[in-house]
Amino acid sequence: MLDSAKLINIVLVETSHPGNIGSAARAMKNMGLSNLNLINPKKFPHGDARALSGNALDLLESAEVHQDIQSAIANSKYVLATSARERSIDWPIVEAREAAIKIKSMVEKGDEISILFGREDRGLTNEELQLANEHLIIPADTDYPVLNLAMSVQLVCYEIHMALKSDQNFSWQDYPEYTHQEIENLIKHFNETAFKLGLIDKSNPKQILTRMERMFRRLHPDKMEGNFLRGFLTKVNKLLK
Amino acid sequence: MLDSAKLINIVLVETSHPGNIGSAARAMKNMGLSNLNLINPKKFPHGDARALSGNALDLLESAEVHQDIQSAIANSKYVLATSARERSIDWPIVEAREAAIKIKSMVEKGDEISILFGREDRGLTNEELQLANEHLIIPADTDYPVLNLAMSVQLVCYEIHMALKSDQNFSWQDYPEYTHQEIENLIKHFNETAFKLGLIDKSNPKQILTRMERMFRRLHPDKMEGNFLRGFLTKVNKLLK
Incomplete structure (x- = not known):
């Protein structure tokens, strides 16, 4: 695992199905991420979470459980909220691939970042969405763009892994990006x-x-x-x- | 769904858990793919497959069940076999992102292609791997690179979706790029x-x-x-x- 990967928090908000927490943990570990944060999970710890976590039991054991999002993201300099395009309030939007490149440049500077994933059925509330600097969209087919929660975690972690492992060096960027x-x-x-x-x-x-x-x-x-x-x-x- | 997406066959070989078939169907449909092929599934049709397919029941219903891989891929001009890097026999290897770009160029010419996914526990046999033109690798963390089957399907379909839509992205580009x-x-x-x-x-x-x-x-x-x-x-x- 890369050191910079430790600065990345995956935050699952009020997950209903513990199996999804287990699958998300495995998905994270497969892509070299380890910081799992759970906001008011419905059932946790739970056998279904363990059963689906594969060899990522350690992530479940070290997962931080919080009562509110704010305390989970307090130290993050960049917060992304995953969102379905059509539900999005008027907020800056980045696709997963672009977000991953941004995340890479942040964590390589030593900045902590967080990515919020909403409830299985309703996603994130508008209030929760407004906690984020940007909204992260996973491109999907317009006919059926509703991804399973753990799949979303998998895709975002994959893009982060691809970005972190890429040799593309952004160190030439000695000035911060325009806001x-x-x-x-x-x-x-x-x-x-x-x-x-x-x-x-x-x-x-x-x-x-x-x-x-x-x-x-x-x-x-x-x-x-x-x-x-x-x-x-x-x-x-x-x-x- | 893009017409060219119809030329892409997802082939699941001897899947043990019907839930994985359902999750794979949903993952495919989320990314605009529809042709699901099952080689000797252990249990199919099955309630677990339906339960996990979300709104992709139609893919389960139209799935083709074959007794052997050969008959499923007979019309394909390009066959990819997913493989874990370390298990791979000596065969040309492409990462998922690169494979997707190749797939895009094939299907846009009207060529049919197939992607094989192996068993949950043992993947594809060497004989099966040798049916492929190339082996497809999903980049993952070296400490724990073993992805869940449906997650692998999700990531490959996502990369294909990203590649196919990149075309659409350029539709805004009604002027050629500067030389x-x-x-x-x-x-x-x-x-x-x-x-x-x-x-x-x-x-x-x-x-x-x-x-x-x-x-x-x-x-x-x-x-x-x-x-x-x-x-x-x-x-x-x-x-x-």
């Missing part, structure tokens, strides 16, 4: 400048602006890149005056 | 403009310019984005004159 708000500000600044430069068709400004917004979000600049672009735009605006 | 030369020209144009705007430290221009180059290469703009940025830079240069 969501910083990207918003950059997009606004760019779009206003493009307007002043007469580059936007005023009868239909939406189309190109949406494309530029998408482009900047895809770029996800780091602080030095983003600040350089902001400086560039500031200079252009001075010329325009 | 290498076009990106070169964009970077040159941007850097020259930044120079004229007085944003580059002349004693050490390399550092920031290298960073901007890396940023634009990472962005890899499409033709419309790239051309808009070029137009933006042209306007700024006009202001500078």
